[in-house]
Amino acid sequence: xxxxxxxxxxxxxxVEGLAEPRTLLIHFLREDLKITGPHIGCETSHCGACTVDxxxxxxxxxxxxxxxxxxxxxxxxxxxxxDDGSLGVLQEMFREHHGLQCGFCTPGMITRxxxxxxENPTPTEEDIRFGMAGNLCRxxxxxxxxKAISASADMLNAQKEAAE
Amino acid sequence: xxxxxxxxxERATNLKGMGCARKRVEDVRFTQGKGNYVDDIKLDxxxxxxxxxxxxxHARVVSxxxxxxxxxxxxxAVLTAEDLxxxxxxxxxxxxxxxxxxxxxxxxxxxxxxVAYVVAEDRYIAADxxxxxxxxxxxxxxxxxxxxxxxxxxxxREDLAGQTEGAHGPRxxxxxxxxxxxxxxxxxxxxxxEADVVAEEMVYYHRTHPCPLETCGCVASMDKVTGKLTLYxxxxxPHAIRTVVxxxxxxxxxxIRVISPDIGGGFGNKVGAYAGYVCSVVASIVTGQPVKWVxxxxxxxxxxxFARDYWMQGKIAATKEGKITxxxxxxxxxxxxxxxxxxxxxxxxxFMNICTGSYDIPTAYLAVDGVYTNKAPGGVAYRCSFRVTxxxxxxxxxxxxxAIKLNMDAAELRRINFIKAxxxxxxxxxxxxxxxxxxxxxxxxxxxxxxxxGLRAEQAxxxxxxxxxxxxxxxxxxxxxxxxxxxxxxxxxxxILGMGMFDSCExxxxxxxxxIARIGAISQGQGHATTFAQIIASxxxxxxxxxxxxxxxxxxxxxxxxxxxxxxxxxxxxxxxVASRKIRAKAQMIAAYLLEVHDGDxxxxxxxxxxxxxxxxxxxxxxIAFAAYNQAIPGxxxxxxxxxxxxxxxxxxxxxxxxxxxxIDVDTxxxxxxxxxxxxxxxxxxxxxxIEGQVHGGVTEALAIAMGQEIAYDEMGNVKTGTLMDxxxxxxxxxxxxxxxxxxxxxxxxxxxxxxxxxSPNVGGVPAFxxxxxxxxxxxxxxxxxxPHDHWRIWKIANGLGMHG
Numbered sequence: 024x025x026x027x028x029x030x031x032x033x034x035x036x037x038v039e040g041l042a043e044p045r046t047l048l049i050h051f052l053r054e055d056l057k058i059t060g061p062h063i064g065c066e067t068s069h070c071g072a073c074t075v076d077x078x079x080x081x082x083x084x085x086x087x088x089x090x091x092x093x094x095x096x097x098x099x100x101x102x103x104x105x106d107d108g109s110l111g112v113l114q115e116m117f118r119e120h121h122g123l124q125c126g127f128c129t130p131g132m133i134t135r136x137x138x139x140x141x142e143n144p145t146p147t148e149e150d151i152r153f154g155m156a157g158n159l160c161r162x163x164x165x166x167x168x169x170k171a172i173s174a175s176a177d178m179l180n181a182q183k184e185a186a187e
Numbered sequence: 188x189x190x191x192x193x194x195x196x197e198r199a200t201n202l203k204g205m206g207c208a209r210k211r212v213e214d215v216r217f218t219q220g221k222g223n224y225v226d227d228i229k230l231d232x233x234x235x236x237x238x239x240x241x242x243x244x245h246a247r248v249v250s251x252x253x254x255x256x257x258x259x260x261x262x263x264a265v266l267t268a269e270d271l272x273x274x275x276x277x278x279x280x281x282x283x284x285x286x287x288x289x290x291x292x293x294x295x296x297x298x299x300x301x302v303a304y305v306v307a308e309d310r311y312i313a314a315d316x317x318x319x320x321x322x323x324x325x326x327x328x329x330x331x332x333x334x335x336x337x338x339x340x341x342x343x344r345e346d347l348a349g350q351t352e353g354a355h356g357p358r359x360x361x362x363x364x365x366x367x368x369x370x371x372x373x374x375x376x377x378x379x380x381e382a383d384v385v386a387e388e389m390v391y392y393h394r395t396h397p398c399p400l401e402t403c404g405c406v407a408s409m410d411k412v413t414g415k416l417t418l419y420x421x422x423x424x425p426h427a428i429r430t431v432v433x434x435x436x437x438x439x440x441x442x443i444r445v446i447s448p449d450i451g452g453g454f455g456n457k458v459g460a461y462a463g464y465v466c467s468v469v470a471s472i473v474t475g476q477p478v479k480w481v482x483x484x485x486x487x488x489x490x491x492x493f494a495r496d497y498w499m500q501g502k503i504a505a506t507k508e509g510k511i512t513x514x515x516x517x518x519x520x521x522x523x524x525x526x527x528x529x530x531x532x533x534x535x536x537x538f539m540n541i542c543t544g545s546y547d548i549p550t551a552y553l554a555v556d557g558v559y560t561n562k563a564p565g566g567v568a569y570r571c572s573f574r575v576t577x578x579x580x581x582x583x584x585x586x587x588x589x590a591i592k593l594n595m596d597a598a599e600l601r602r603i604n605f606i607k608a609x610x611x612x613x614x615x616x617x618x619x620x621x622x623x624x625x626x627x628x629x630x631x632x633x634x635x636x637x638x639x640x641g642l643r644a645e646q647a648x649x650x651x652x653x654x655x656x657x658x659x660x661x662x663x664x665x666x667x668x669x670x671x672x673x674x675x676x677x678x679x680x681x682x683i684l685g686m687g688m689f690d691s692c693e694x695x696x697x698x699x700x701x702x703i704a705r706i707g708a709i710s711q712g713q714g715h716a717t718t719f720a721q722i723i724a725s726x727x728x729x730x731x732x733x734x735x736x737x738x739x740x741x742x743x744x745x746x747x748x749x750x751x752x753x754x755x756x757x758x759x760x761x762x763x764x765v766a767s768r769k770i771r772a773k774a775q776m777i778a779a780y781l782l783e784v785h786d787g788d789x790x791x792x793x794x795x796x797x798x799x800x801x802x803x804x805x806x807x808x809x810x811i812a813f814a815a816y817n818q819a820i821p822g823x824x825x826x827x828x829x830x831x832x833x834x835x836x837x838x839x840x841x842x843x844x845x846x847x848x849x850x851i852d853v854d855t856x857x858x859x860x861x862x863x864x865x866x867x868x869x870x871x872x873x874x875x876x877x878i879e880g881q882v883h884g885g886v887t888e889a890l891a892i893a894m895g896q897e898i899a900y901d902e903m904g905n906v907k908t909g910t911l912m913d914x915x916x917x918x919x920x921x922x923x924x925x926x927x928x929x930x931x932x933x934x935x936x937x938x939x940x941x942x943x944x945x946x947s948p949n950v951g952g953v954p955a956f957x958x959x960x961x962x963x964x965x966x967x968x969x970x971x972x973x974x975p976h977d978h979w980r981i982w983k984i985a986n987g988l989g990m991h992g
Contacts, residue, residue: 060220069911100220114218125712126217127451164883165919
């Protein structure tokens with residue numbers, strides 16, 4: 024099958040490659056770019072393990088063709104650590120509040136939570152539960168994920184306040 | 188270094204040993220997307236495998252034409268049973284003593300069965316080519332009901348024609364697999380005949396699936412130069428897989444290295460051996476290239492191991508005061524097309540004979556009949572120890588049914604029948620020795636915590652309001668007191684394919700006082716790297732942060748039977764404590780030499796050996812470790828390491844009291860969990876944070892199972908729940924918050940008193956949710972209704988009771 028030229032910005036870096044028109048974004052990220060944080064859990068948009076951030080929106084990359092997002096700015100969980108390599112706020116809070124067990128849903132969870140907190144910096148528990156309902160977890164029962172996101176919101180808001 | 192200013196308590200805190208809510212060491216990788224799961228593995232020249240699967244539940248395979256598939260550029264091979272037959276690999280043994288087709292050998296027995304295996308240069312080409320394999324089927328009559336299957340003339344397993352003896356005794360019919368009997372049939376029937384009261388009910392625990400978020404998969408890599416096969420995979424039991432691969436492939440076991448990398452949840456789904464593993468190994472041997480196979484979600488739900496599917500007919504006898512005198516159970520177990528249950532060899536129905544539960548029942552009888560049907564094989568323990576979930580659901584429903592018959596409060600009925608604390612160790616009528624328990628204390632604590640009497644008063648008022656037309660919502664109070672049996676198990680009666688179910692730990696102390704430990708178990712999210720280091724830290728006095736835990740690589744880890752059935756802490760955890768104590772024993776000799784005293788004059792003090800009566804004279808474990816490598820000590824070998832293979836003397840018996848308060852809308856069937864209280868007693872608690880996380884996750888799985896999750900078939904054997912659209916997994920939105928609590932009754936036979944906790948919440952959660960639904964409708968005449976209690980089925984209960992006017 025003939026291939027097309029694809030250019031993307033992924034985690035702040037310009038990347039390019041060749042892909043078939045039918046190549047899914049998740050496969051392009053994982054196989055071609057070796058960005059294996061986003062995972063494949065269902066291939067039908069239900070589980071959210073493949074969630075990435077595309078131009079400021081949470082997107083399930085298992086049902087997106089890479090051709091659809093040519094030129095886009097993409098952030099994956101790999102792009103959410105601090106510049107010095109230490110854990111970002113969400114990553115640290117997931118660890119602190121035991122918001123993960125097997126770790127398979129975690130990259131999608133954290134990437135979705137990152138966008139949720141941009142959409143709503145002061146979410147209630149209900150907002151978090153509704154806003155995270157596109158991401159499935161089989162291990163944690165969500166209680167500690169909700170706690171981790173809520174604590175992240177508090178910490179990010181405190182940081183923002185201190186900076187102002 | 189010889190810090191004398193810290194108190195023993197402060198020194199113990201610094202170790203982050205047992206009892207500490209230590210943060211997980213795994214999470215630094217996982218939160219950054221730096222886990223290494225099987226699909227992350229990429230090897231040079233790696234090929235991809237994809238299956239052609241049967242669309243029919245029962246059909247003869249007339250022909251398989253590979254030509255069009257082979258013509259696709261990039262396709263390397265297409266394997267069928269014909270190709271595997273010369274190697275003797277077209278069938279493989281199952282863990283239950285049966286055999287299973289690797290690729291369809293003349294017929295298929297369930298929808299989704301593997302028919303051909305396509306190997307190609309990338310996963311897209313493999314999928315394309317799989318579509319082009321032409322298979323000619325001739326449909327056969329389909330049997331999806333185990334009771335029908337036992338009467339039908341249709342023979343499912345023609346390969347077993349004429350065999351009247353199976354792996355577990357006589358077969359009564361051509362679709363019958365085994366009968367397993369426990370307890371005293373005549374005595375139980377006599378008790379039933381003479382009893383004041385007998386309650387009888389059919390309790391069905393429906394077919395479901397563990398559905399870990401990561402599906403099953405592997406990468407097989409045969410190095411033709413060294414003759415060594417490396418097999419990476421989502422294996423809950425890597426050593427057992429190595430032995431199985433050796434036995435069926437003929438490769439010498441030392442030439443096989445099995446590696447379980449990070450595993451994205453298992454819950455029993457990743458215990459067994461699947462056709463994908465065999466085909467990938469064969470394909471790698473044939474091509475000399477690495478071959479990856481990762482199933483998709485639909486394949487996972489349709490073809491890899493299911494759980495439950497037990498029809499449990501029960502009779503429970505009691506005096507009119509409510510003292511239980513006998514329990515009778517006959518179970519019809521639907522095993523699908525092959526008996527691929529993952530149970531210890533001598534237990535074809537697992538530990539179903541724990542079905543007397545938490546109660547002192549003097550006389551009992553259990554019989555289980557295994558049956559073939561046109562469904563997927565499996566029968567794994569979905570976050571459970573070999574059918575304990577089925578047993579717990581059965582007895583906890585029968586208690587409720589008996590309470591209705593006696594017109595008694597179900598909490599009180601439980602209380603008067605609990606095994607008493609002074610009866611332990613307790614011999615059950617079905618053959619187990621319960622190690623320890625204090626059920627009354629746990630029960631009273633739970634009832635008080637939820638204000639049980641207040642809830643019943645509120646429920647009574649709600650019923651009045653409902654009858655007066657003021658509300659359409661009912662209140663259900665779901666009670667459960669479960670007893671588990673985990674930690675398989677003693678080698679004398681527990682083995683898998685002949686391998687005893689011990690487990691192991693090897694610890695090496697480095698000269699500077701840090702350590703590496705390896706165990707025979709493997710984490711799938713349980714956090715072993717965190718908790719096992721805590722056990723070692725408390726036992727030998729080195730900080731948990733200075734201890735690396737490795738597992739899952741059969742070339743380096745000692746042999747063990749893996750992680751399932753809540754066996755890691757009870758068995759590998761015990762091995763870890765014993766290995767630690769061996770190290771401490773040698774350390775005592777070294778300290779005695781360094782302090783120039785007799786080793787009997789030393790005592791252990793958190794992280795050091797000190798001279799009795801002279802605590803200022805001591806050697807810390809760190810100092811001792813260095814001495815082990817740089818001193819010539821008469822009579823002692825250099826170095827400081829130990830290994831333990833631990834054969835547990837008994838199983839462990841964790842227990843718990845769970846209470847669910849549920850609101851139910853009788854017009855829509857919608858439910859809302861208002862409160863869920865979970866009290867667990869898992870003996871000694873290693874990491875309370877991780878225990879709580881296990882309970883949250885397990886109860887959520889129980890919520891799914893009880894309230895909607897199922898593997899359903901139509902009458903043609905089509906799987907109706909093959910994607911996450913149809914197969915219920917609760918989101919954050921419908922999952923409630925849980926209140927956790929505990930009591931601590933250590934196991935008397937376990938080195939650190941720990942019992943295991945991972946599976947308790949699934950075992951106890953399902954009856955708690957189901958009993959809440961039943962309890963809500965009890966005042967309106969409901970006795971028994973089968974799970975899953977989805978909105979439609981709850982609506983049907985209300986409708987059947989005439990509640991819709």
